[in-house]
Amino acid sequence: MPKSPSGALLQGFTIERDSSVPIYRQLDASLRRLILDGSLPPGQKLPSTRELAQELGISRITVKNVYEQIISEGYAQAKTGAGTFVADGLDTEAFPQIRTPRHKDKPSGIEISSRARTIAASKSTARYGEVAPFRPGVPALDQFPVKLWNKYMAEAMVRDMRSSLSYGQVNGNADLREAIARHLADARGMKVNAERVIVTSGAQQAFVLIAFVLLNHGDTVWYENPGHIAGRDVMQTMGANVAPVQVDSEGLDLAQAIKRHPKPALIFTTPSHQQPLGTTMSLGRRLALLSYAQENNTWIIEDDYDSEFRYRGRPLPALSALDSAQRVFYVGTFSKSMFAAMRLGYVVVPQEFAETFAAARNLLGQNSSAVVEETMARFMEDGRFTEHIRKMRRLYRTRRDVLYEALCRDCSAWLEPQWTDAGMHMVAWLKGGIDDQAAHEALLAAGIESLPISLYCIESLERTALVLGFSGVDERIIPRLVERLAKILKELAGAGAG
Numbered sequence: 001m002p003k004s005p006s007g008a009l010l011q012g013f014t015i016e017r018d019s020s021v022p023i024y025r026q027l028d029a030s031l032r033r034l035i036l037d038g039s040l041p042p043g044q045k046l047p048s049t050r051e052l053a054q055e056l057g058i059s060r061i062t063v064k065n066v067y068e069q070i071i072s073e074g075y076a077q078a079k080t081g082a083g084t085f086v087a088d089g090l091d092t093e094a095f096p097q098i099r100t101p102r103h104k105d106k107p108s109g110i111e112i113s114s115r116a117r118t119i120a121a122s123k124s125t126a127r128y129g130e131v132a133p134f135r136p137g138v139p140a141l142d143q144f145p146v147k148l149w150n151k152y153m154a155e156a157m158v159r160d161m162r163s164s165l166s167y168g169q170v171n172g173n174a175d176l177r178e179a180i181a182r183h184l185a186d187a188r189g190m191k192v193n194a195e196r197v198i199v200t201s202g203a204q205q206a207f208v209l210i211a212f213v214l215l216n217h218g219d220t221v222w223y224e225n226p227g228h229i230a231g232r233d234v235m236q237t238m239g240a241n242v243a244p245v246q247v248d249s250e251g252l253d254l255a256q257a258i259k260r261h262p263k264p265a266l267i268f269t270t271p272s273h274q275q276p277l278g279t280t281m282s283l284g285r286r287l288a289l290l291s292y293a294q295e296n297n298t299w300i301i302e303d304d305y306d307s308e309f310r311y312r313g314r315p316l317p318a319l320s321a322l323d324s325a326q327r328v329f330y331v332g333t334f335s336k337s338m339f340a341a342m343r344l345g346y347v348v349v350p351q352e353f354a355e356t357f358a359a360a361r362n363l364l365g366q367n368s369s370a371v372v373e374e375t376m377a378r379f380m381e382d383g384r385f386t387e388h389i390r391k392m393r394r395l396y397r398t399r400r401d402v403l404y405e406a407l408c409r410d411c412s413a414w415l416e417p418q419w420t421d422a423g424m425h426m427v428a429w430l431k432g433g434i435d436d437q438a439a440h441e442a443l444l445a446a447g448i449e450s451l452p453i454s455l456y457c458i459e460s461l462e463r464t465a466l467v468l469g470f471s472g473v474d475e476r477i478i479p480r481l482v483e484r485l486a487k488i489l490k491e492l493a494g495a496g497a498g
């Protein structure tokens with residue numbers, strides 16, 4: 001009977017805990033590589049799931065799921081009572097170019113510059129690739145009126161071809177900027193002229209532009225902890241000293257930030273619906289924050305990413321609506337209210353910055369498409385945008401209710417879901433010392449994509465939690481998914497994965 005690999009061979013399994021690539025994907029890739037490059041030859045016995053999990057310090061469920069996957073794809077075979085073996089008859093000679101990289105081999109870019117090092121440490125790639133249920137922030141994409149959008153898009157292509165098929169305007173389509181200004185007046189209580197609206201390719205480009213224009217290397221940025229992952233990564237990459245500020249029941253804790261951190265050049269906040277905790281910033285805190293910014297010559301980024309979705313009462317106006325001194329850069333996105341692939345968002349800048357931001361947008365490559373901008377302008381002008389949001393709000397409210405009820409019913413031993421009146425996700429606090437990263441890995445391997453709250457943190461919190469997106473999951477399958485989630489958490493709690 002062939003022996004399972006040990007010692008040197010086990011070193012071929014490269015797992016990097018700090019990587020943004022989930023552990024189960026890393027293990028899966030290692031195994032395939034070792035099989036294809038012949039390090040694990042046909043007929044070779046694989047280590048038992050217990051042995052490999054212990055050796056790598058990861059959950060056994062993760063190893064089990066990866067083994068099942070490679071068996072189903074024909075890389076390996078399970079033999080009852082004997083274990084798992086590399087499949088017989090694989091012609092690995094067909095892959096002579098594949099070599100197993102050793103742990104010490106670093107991607108070459110990392111040594112190039114300090115910026116390359118920060119980029120390599122970035123954690124914000126979770127939004128790419130195939131979308132699995134409960135990934136936070138995903139709209140009901142199957143409910144998007146695609147035919148209608150295509151009609152608007154087709155019209156936009158030919159309306160004014162000399163303009164819309166070229167680069168468009170330096171600060172974005174004028175009609176779209178007007179439509180956005182009107183929308184902000186109606187929905188967010190903001191009085192802004194369209195000159196202050198700069199169209200971007202999503203909120204992320206707005207953060208890049210703000211950091212690019214405003215920050216000098218080493219400047220301090222106060223950042224909500226937990227907070228939006230991709231925005232934080234941008235600030236760090238631009239060389240800022242990103243200082244974590246706790247969030248209390250009134251939102252970003254201003255008094256604590258003043259006490260703990262140097263004066264900031266920039267403050268990043270999500271006042272309407274704190275990302276990810278869901279807190280709405282109190283009026284008192286808003287006024288205090290604005291006067292702090294004015295007195296200390298500091299700028300504020302208000303990330304208003306999902307304020308369209310509020311399920312009770314009228315939304316509080318944006319922080320920006322109270323900003324008579326123009327200290328706030330208000331950032332909006334169509335990624336949640338429409339769909340992320342359109343890559344459209346905007347930033348409302350203080351008047352004095354309008355020209356600089358338009359120039360910076362050009363320097364950094366514009367990114368949004370003039371055709372999509374034109375399409376969106378007409379979509380908004382004709383009331384289609386408001387209509388779509390209204391429909392989605394009703395749908396997401398139902399999905400929120402179904403998820404909350406299912407979590408309370410099936411997961412109360414391991415999770416304490418936190419009720420939310422807004423947004424597209426729900427925070428569920430883990431009980432019994434279950435580690436959120438381990439839970440995330442095990443769930444991901446089983447096709448469920450909640451995010452661990454630790455991913456949103458610079459400083460860890462006292463409790464761990466999972467962030468579960470409900471907006472993109474059909475309410476009819478939520479109960480079944482929650483049953484699966486409960487089963488996995490139970491296994492994790494039993495295996496002492498805390």
Ligand SMILES: Cc1ncc(COP(=O)(O)O)c(C=O)c1O
Binds near residue numbers: 203344
């Ligand atoms: C807090 C927050 N802000 C902004 C965004 C939107 O990013 P973008 O508009 O670049 O898609 C997201 C999406 O993940 C988010 O979670």
